[in-house]
Amino acid sequence: MNANALLPLPEATFHILLALADADRHGYAITQDIAARTGGKVKVGPGTLYRTIQRMLEQGLIQETRDRPPPEQDDDRRRYYRITPFGRSVVQADLARLTELVELARARGLEPVAEKV
Amino acid sequence: MNANALLPLPEATFHILLALADADRHGYAITQDIAARTGGKVKVGPGTLYRTIQRMLEQGLIQETRDRPPPEQDDDRRRYYRITPFGRSVVQADLARLTELVELARARGLEPVAEKV
């Protein structure tokens, strides 16, 4: 399977892969991580989240893992996910695409406006 | 109207705004410009193109203009479009969003993969 065939990645897919880039996480924790990381600007609702996870499993971007934290920090209901090597190469390909897009825009004389933080 | 309300911009909208950033263009020329600029990687088909232009006119991102090139370079069928100041501020806001997205990904230890050109 060619990484470029999946580009451009849907917003939710990109954010979920970012959330799993540095650690295994369960579904709900992924949503929390995305909201925290983007300062609340990006919110992935349950509909998008679980549907997107399903698709990503089928595409081989992520895997469900049996590795769990010690029982006192765990919750039976949780399902943990891990990014696959393929998933990692796909985010990187999309990251390259985004980088090019930004360069393209600058080449057209556009500069990002300062954001209010 | 707040620029951030329209973010994230759909792919086609972003590319059309880029195509109009440095010059007025007619519909078909916009498609050509996008394909050329992205080395054929991005193609906006007619369905997406004309529907998106319609939406962008309604949103005030672009305007149809009566300014036309001299008759010997013109074609009666063409409809020319120009980016509005609002449109420009919206692309810039989206460009800022994309820049943040790229930074976010790098903060997670991801680096874009080298592309084959």
Added chain:
DNA sequence: CACTATACATCCACTGTGGATATAGTTCAA
């Protein structure tokens, strides 16, 4: 003569998203 290019426009099917709803246990403040 047929095909490709130019130029606009509409239609259908598909994908992706937001938000509501469902279920169910926990936690915490009024």
Added chain:
DNA sequence: TTGAACTATATCCACAGTGGATGTATAGTG
């Protein structure tokens, strides 16, 4: 103590955006 908010997963409906085909018409090229 009770009801609201939080944790956690999952499904459903309606809507937005896209790709590609089709339609219409003219011009140019092999």
